[in-house]
Amino acid sequence: MIQLQDQLGIIHSFTTTPRRIVSLVPSQTELIYDLGLEEELVGITKFCVHPIHLKATKKIVGGTKQVNFDKIKELQPNIIIANKEENTKEIVEELSQICPVWVTNIITVEDNLQMISDFGKLFNKRTTAQKWIDKINFAYLDFQKCIKDKPIRKVAYFIWANPYMVAGKDTFINEMLQLNHFQNIYEAKGRYPEIELEKIRQEGDPEIVFLSSEPFPFKDNHAFEIGRCTHHAKTIFVDGEMFSWYGSRLLKAFDYFTKMHEKL
Structure with a gap:
């Protein structure tokens, strides 16, 4: 048994x-x-x-x-x-x-x-x-060494449009953001809150906006619409699997994150 x-x-x-x-x-x-x-x-x-x-x-x-x-x-x-x-x-x-x-x-x-x-x-x-x-x-240990001197940067991680939704607290995505020294400006808003773009500056005005490849297929027009509501935030399309898939995928994610920081 x-x-x-x-x-x-x-x-x-x-x-x-x-x-x-x-x-x-x-x-x-x-x-x-x-x-x-x-x-x-x-x-x-x-x-x-x-x-x-x-x-x-x-x-x-x-x-x-x-x-x-x-x-x-x-x-x-x-x-x-x-x-x-x-x-x-x-x-x-x-x-x-x-x-x-x-x-x-x-x-x-x-x-x-x-x-x-x-x-x-x-x-x-x-x-x-x-x-x-x-x-x-x-x-994981190797990745921690790579980013130990990286500054904390404010970010927003978008998962949906019409309405716009982001990843918040108590999510695996938020855990991945924290590991990367990213401060999620929507962490206190719930797990996957619906947000108003016009209020993004007062919510925290992120330095970086991530547009996930899943579950919504973000396009350039979304990047433009979101970007104009910030103070010149850098908008980046990211592989959603690397931020939201757990299991064995996490091994590939650390390599992806390392390369992402090199580009940032």
């Missing part, structure tokens, strides 16, 4: 190691693959794009907010991997009627490392999981 606790504090029991996995979170799908569990992965979402070939070899069961329960049930999974932010409580509760739903909750780097360790235990991949943890920790 295997008994393990997910990041919501729910204890799950398994008689054997789960061998039929449905993943409802793109970054966690990537992690499952990187842990050597491609064969065990039977269902993914339409947003699970890394590695790209999975979309052709695995059953697509919908998105992160809308899933096809019948398709998932047909796959006869032993476990469904979800996330507190990506998937709704209603979806998790309904899917729990099919099989155990393991829910992650990732806000900090430590949360991320805990998830990798949990997956190692859950899927009997402890050695592989520990290798990923060691690689991420090493890259």
Whole structure:
């Protein structure tokens, strides 16, 4: 009997190691693959794009907010991997009627490392999981050395337009901003607040504005509209996966951040 606790504090029991996995979170799908569990992965979402070939070899069961329960049930999974932010409580509760739903909750780097360790235990991949943890920790320490003398700069990180929305506190994005010595001017406004561009100067007047590549496809006209509301803030299009994807993606993120600072 295997008994393990997910990041919501729910204890799950398994008689054997789960061998039929449905993943409802793109970054966690990537992690499952990187842990050597491609064969065990039977269902993914339409947003699970890394590695790209999975979309052709695995059953697509919908998105992160809308899933096809019948398709998932047909796959006869032993476990469904979800996330507190990506998937709704209603979806998790309904899917729990099919099989155990393991829910992650990732806000900090430590949360991320805990998830990798949990997956190692859950899927009997402890050695592989520990290798990923060691690689991420090493890259993290190396990155900290690279930016230790970088000044703190005020920033705003946009995730949506019409209405304009930004990343705020208690988000993995905000954790990534802090690691990069960026002070989020919207940190006190909630998790993903809707904001008024005309008030951006009084909110903190950022030195840098980040326009994420996901979930909204920002264009030059958005950069111009936002930029004219600031005091000459530098507007930068960034890879949203590097700021918002956790799991094994974090290893690539540190290298991305280092190169980003070189350009800044």
